[in-house]
Amino acid sequence: MSKQIDIKDLDIFYGDFRAVDGVGMQIKPRSVTALIGPSGCGKSTVLRTLNRMHEVIPGASVSGQVLMDGNDIYGAGVDPVNVRREVGMVFQRANPFPTMSIKENVLAGVRLNSKRISKSDADDLTERALRGANLWNEVKDRLSLPGSGLSGGQQQRLCIARAIAVEPEVLLMDEPCSALDPISTLAIEDLINDLKDQYTVVIVTHNMQQAARVSDRTAFFNIAGTGKPGKLIEFNDTSTIFSNPDKEETENYISGRFG
Amino acid sequence: MPTSTQTTASGPAGEPEPDSHPEPGKGQKPKAVVRPGDRIFSAATLIAGILILLILAGVALFLLAQSTETIKAQMDDPSSITGGKGFFSYVWPLIIGTLISSAIALLVATPFALGIALFTTHMAPRKLAPVLGYVIDLLAAIPSVVYGLWGIALAGNLTAFYLWLSKWFGWIPIFAADENGAVSQTGRTLLTASLVLSIMILPIITSLTREIFLQTPRLQEEAALALGATRWEMIRMSVLPFGKSGIASATMLGLGRALGETMAVAMILSPGLLTASLVVSGNQTIASEIAQNFPEAAGLRLSELITIGLVLFVITLLVNMGARAIVAKTSVKGS
Amino acid sequence: MLTNTNSSMTTSRNLTSKQLPQATPWVIAVASIIVAIVIGFLIFGGFNIPVVAVLAGLINMVAVFALSASYEGRRKATDRVATTVVTSAFVLACVPLISLLWLTVSKGGAAINGDLLSRTMLGMKGILDQQYVAGEATLAGGFYHAIVGTVLITIAACVISIPIGVLTAIYLVEYAGKNRLGKAITFLVDVMTGIPSIVAGLFAFALFSTIANLVMPEAAGIAKTGFTAAVALSVLMIPIVVRNTEEILRLVPMDLREASYALGVPKWKTIVKIVLPTSVSGILSGITIAIARVIGETAPIMVTAGFAKNLNWNLFSGWMSTLPTYIYDSQLRPVSPGEAAIASSERAWAAALVLVALVMFLNLLARVIAKVLAPKTGR
Numbered sequence: 001m002s003k004q005i006d007i008k009d010l011d012i013f014y015g016d017f018r019a020v021d022g023v024g025m026q027i028k029p030r031s032v033t034a035l036i037g038p039s040g041c042g043k044s045t046v047l048r049t050l051n052r053m054h055e056v057i058p059g060a061s062v063s064g065q066v067l068m069d070g071n072d073i074y075g076a077g078v079d080p081v082n083v084r085r086e087v088g089m090v091f092q093r094a095n096p097f098p099t100m101s102i103k104e105n106v107l108a109g110v111r112l113n114s115k116r117i118s119k120s121d122a123d124d125l126t127e128r129a130l131r132g133a134n135l136w137n138e139v140k141d142r143l144s145l146p147g148s149g150l151s152g153g154q155q156q157r158l159c160i161a162r163a164i165a166v167e168p169e170v171l172l173m174d175e176p177c178s179a180l181d182p183i184s185t186l187a188i189e190d191l192i193n194d195l196k197d198q199y200t201v202v203i204v205t206h207n208m209q210q211a212a213r214v215s216d217r218t219a220f221f222n223i224a225g226t227g228k229p230g231k232l233i234e235f236n237d238t239s240t241i242f243s244n245p246d247k248e249e250t251e252n253y254i255s256g257r258f259g
Numbered sequence: 260m261p262t263s264t265q266t267t268a269s270g271p272a273g274e275p276e277p278d279s280h281p282e283p284g285k286g287q288k289p290k291a292v293v294r295p296g297d298r299i300f301s302a303a304t305l306i307a308g309i310l311i312l313l314i315l316a317g318v319a320l321f322l323l324a325q326s327t328e329t330i331k332a333q334m335d336d337p338s339s340i341t342g343g344k345g346f347f348s349y350v351w352p353l354i355i356g357t358l359i360s361s362a363i364a365l366l367v368a369t370p371f372a373l374g375i376a377l378f379t380t381h382m383a384p385r386k387l388a389p390v391l392g393y394v395i396d397l398l399a400a401i402p403s404v405v406y407g408l409w410g411i412a413l414a415g416n417l418t419a420f421y422l423w424l425s426k427w428f429g430w431i432p433i434f435a436a437d438e439n440g441a442v443s444q445t446g447r448t449l450l451t452a453s454l455v456l457s458i459m460i461l462p463i464i465t466s467l468t469r470e471i472f473l474q475t476p477r478l479q480e481e482a483a484l485a486l487g488a489t490r491w492e493m494i495r496m497s498v499l500p501f502g503k504s505g506i507a508s509a510t511m512l513g514l515g516r517a518l519g520e521t522m523a524v525a526m527i528l529s530p531g532l533l534t535a536s537l538v539v540s541g542n543q544t545i546a547s548e549i550a551q552n553f554p555e556a557a558g559l560r561l562s563e564l565i566t567i568g569l570v571l572f573v574i575t576l577l578v579n580m581g582a583r584a585i586v587a588k589t590s591v592k593g594s
Numbered sequence: 595m596l597t598n599t600n601s602s603m604t605t606s607r608n609l610t611s612k613q614l615p616q617a618t619p620w621v622i623a624v625a626s627i628i629v630a631i632v633i634g635f636l637i638f639g640g641f642n643i644p645v646v647a648v649l650a651g652l653i654n655m656v657a658v659f660a661l662s663a664s665y666e667g668r669r670k671a672t673d674r675v676a677t678t679v680v681t682s683a684f685v686l687a688c689v690p691l692i693s694l695l696w697l698t699v700s701k702g703g704a705a706i707n708g709d710l711l712s713r714t715m716l717g718m719k720g721i722l723d724q725q726y727v728a729g730e731a732t733l734a735g736g737f738y739h740a741i742v743g744t745v746l747i748t749i750a751a752c753v754i755s756i757p758i759g760v761l762t763a764i765y766l767v768e769y770a771g772k773n774r775l776g777k778a779i780t781f782l783v784d785v786m787t788g789i790p791s792i793v794a795g796l797f798a799f800a801l802f803s804t805i806a807n808l809v810m811p812e813a814a815g816i817a818k819t820g821f822t823a824a825v826a827l828s829v830l831m832i833p834i835v836v837r838n839t840e841e842i843l844r845l846v847p848m849d850l851r852e853a854s855y856a857l858g859v860p861k862w863k864t865i866v867k868i869v870l871p872t873s874v875s876g877i878l879s880g881i882t883i884a885i886a887r888v889i890g891e892t893a894p895i896m897v898t899a900g901f902a903k904n905l906n907w908n909l910f911s912g913w914m915s916t917l918p919t920y921i922y923d924s925q926l927r928p929v930s931p932g933e934a935a936i937a938s939s940e941r942a943w944a945a946a947l948v949l950v951a952l953v954m955f956l957n958l959l960a961r962v963i964a965k966v967l968a969p970k971t972g973r
Contacts, residue, residue: 056855058771081294085858095849098969099871109857112867148969159853166857300862301769307761308770308779311836314829315782318789321800374683382680393961398691400883400953402890404918405946408925409694412701420644458690489673519790521893522922546792546893553897568796572789579788 002029002200003069003086003169005050010064011229012045012054019045021229023064025219032192032201034215034238036208038253041221042230043204047172050202051087052080068170085113087170088163093179094155096147096162103143105158106130109166125165133161134191153184160191164199171195173203177210189214208254212242220250322569328562341563350545350567352532354574357544359537360449360524361517364456369510372464379465380472381494392469399462407526410455414446414527417454421446421538435536442538447529450537452544455523460513467512471505472498504586511582518575521546545571612666619658619678626654651682695950702947705733705940711948714739715903720930723937733937735929737945739905740920743820744952747899747916748889750824750909751831756881758828759835766836767843768865786833795894798826802898818900820909823916826894831884838880842873875967882960886953892918917949 005027012020020042027033035043048054049062052073066073073083096105106126110117117125126143130136135157139150147158156176163171173192177185192214195201205211211218219235234241234250245251329346337345379391421443425436436442475498483493499506524547531541549564549571556564630650658678663671713736722734762779770776802825803817810816846869854864870877900913901923915923921942928938 051856053852053856056852079294081855081858081860083858084856089852089856091849091853091856093849095847095853097850097853097868097872099868108854109859112854112857112859112863146969162853162857294860294862297860297862300865301765304761304765304769305775307758308765308775310758311762311779311782311786311832314832315786317801318793318797318829321797321804322793324804325796325800371683371687374680375687377680378684382677383684397954397957398694400886400890400957401694402892402918402949402953404890404892404921405698405950406694408921408942408946409697411925412697413693458694461687462691489669491673491676492669494676515788515790519788519792521790521792522918525893526922526926546790549792549796550893550896554901565796565800568793572793575788575790575793576785579785583784 002198004029006067008065010049012049013061015059018229021231023232025232025235027200027202029200030196031216032196032203032214034211034218035204035221036211036218037221041223043221044174047174047202047204050172051084051089053089085166086168087172088166088168089172090159090163090176092175094152094159096155096158098148100147101144102139102147102158105147106161106165108162129161129165132164133157134187135161153180153187156180156188170200175204175206178206212238220253222249322565325562326566326569328559329566332559339559350570353543353545353548353567356449356542357518360453360456360544361514363453364460364517365510365514367457368461368464368513372461372468375465376468376472377494379469395462395465399466403459403520403522406455406459407523410451410523410527414451417446417451418442418444425538433537443540445529447527448538448540449528449542452524452527455527456517456520459523460516463516464509464513467509468506471502475501508582508586515575515579518578519546521550525550614662614665622657623654626650626657629653654678698947698950701943705944706947710736710941710944712736712738714905718929723930723934726937727934733940735941737920739902740915740917740945742905743914744889744916746909747820747823747914748885750821751827751888752885754824754828755831755835759832760839762836763839763843764865766840783833783836789829791830791891792893794829795826795897797829798822798898818898818913819911820899820914823895823899826898827888827891830891831888834884834887835881838883839877842876842880843869846872872969875964879960879964882956882963886956890918890949890953892922895919917945921945
């Protein structure tokens, strides 16, 4: 049930500012694709265009195509709300809904989309999603407690559970471990490995070791300087990027000689 | 395949060449499908917003409409206006009274407000501070009519002070006694009203300033202390500069309250003609002139009162805009 | 860090400095007061609280500075003086505020009783007050009608202003972005915040008397009703509600909205189901503060609803009294002028006590709401 994403000629703007220029890449289903690069290179921006979250920011706009199994998500008549139901997202900081319990958080996507769901189905879905996020064993006894009472790593896994509970095709992760300690990071990375059996996963990360550990393919973005647009420099198998990249720019960044 | 979103260099939209120009490019905002729920909800909020525009327009319009009678009278027969010398000589002393009482109130209240705010945020014992802040907030909520009642009850106690003022500072016109060498026996003078006003706006200014002082970044304060500053030096280095624009706006808000404050003045002041001295009876403010005469007013008198209300509205509007301009200017470098 | 071997050669810094004992400020303060009393007695030949207070303040300041400067150094001395000045300002400012509360409680408390709360001023005559002052009867009259009026008018004002205020705030935060209409509304809300309360009253009166003139030219005065007063109060209340709600809505982290959008939830549902529940405590407490603010307004009521002596449950016809207008009316136009005016004044103080208690209660309620309904963090 995962989908292939083709990005063609994608330019992204904040108002009049061209943030990302001419990105084209093909993201394979059932794989993990990592986007790496220095701060401000537009990797998060690219990620956010994949579920049309980019346009939530006032003045932001896009030109080009993002095809999901051949359908342009920026095509005429496409409802971003429907796109987002197909493409789940996990954010940099864990953001469980503070007014809801753990269980309500998991079910939030389904409930808020006003699908009626029976109690037993709800219980099943909760357990499935939480197991999918490797969180079930830790929280099964306190499902009715507020989600914000969990630790940072648990909260992030709760957010993953919340995202997969709506049964998306694609899962986007925007630096999901940057606010977590090493042990929680490990737990999330293990989870990402499991998730790629079912989903197309795209992850933005600052941590090159993490990209090397979890991803199948890696895209390197860079900018020429402040105020210039970010560009896709190289997109290749992770092993190639980290061992024998085509471009010198990539080599410099990977080896820490950046600048 | 829909190509509507594709804008390339060859497209009719004339998208500039990718690298050549600072000329801003434009991505097309895809036309999203609007859901009925979204449409209804955003329309409801929009209508509410527009209602506010209408209300404010209504305030100006209806006050103007009711003022036409006065304006007509001013054109045809100025002597028919209260005082017999036309509208401007009627409203002029009222404006002066309003400005003087507000200015005094502000002058007295601001230093104290700053003091209390600083005390409760940076000097009071840790446990006491939140309680004090809470008490200040409560006092800010006490209705002005109660302040008026209190002012009447205590006004008489001020006559001794006024007598002393006129004895030693009588050479300053504002503290001069009347021709018989006496000051107001009841103490119900413009100075009393101004002092009560100052006490009224004190909690308001304090609670606003307090909030701003509390927002001073802890890091800045600690940075100052780490440089070896004493507490007062820390306050001068980090707290006051940070709160500058906030203090200005709090003060202006207090001024706005004082200008429009009706009841305390209407209850305390025994009104009369414009006099320079603040310690004898006399003087009047716009708001209290309206309050004291409105219940019995009809016809032209009613229209006059509404017209001076309009004048008051314009004055407060100007003060508020001035305040905003000051705040906008100072806050650029301030915070 | 200087090492020990170094410190033997260089002059090591001294970490201790001379410092006055902790009790010093208090000792100086008490001494100043005593000196002030003595000087006051010598010069003015008597004991006069304000004179002593001013003198004591001055002496205290000079003494603190002199002592501290000579012993601890200039910077420390400035610090101490600043502390003294700020503390004195605080104490001085507390005096009138405490006096106000004390008078309200003592005067109002002495007069208040169940009869005052349950009677109106209907059929009130000067003779009754004169009998009361002469000690021949108990205090007559009451302000039940004013309490009813206050509650009715405030509820009506809430019904008008809460939906408008909250929806406008939602528009400003969630929909307007930086567009022109949003800026215009923000600006006008600011303007509205500055409208003097009596002008709001005049507006409502002008509005309804214009309408009344069109509908029924012969019935002048029909414009003064409780509803007119409610409209006047709404003009004052809406900007407060908008401001408070806006502030709270802006505090809701963008994260939460994005999390909801990312789940494929439409915008309006995100607002209703995520944003509003997260901020409900703040919104409610802001509304309560707004109510507390307008419930004490006098001027707009007296120009729109007049002064009623009788109980009136109908917002749409006839005059109404509220507690503030009742207080004003009783104090300035006593039932029986002269000696017996004291009776009216007592009723005014009793009503003032009720009003202050009501306002304080609403403020407390706002705090409780903010605490109890706030999202539990659990950590």
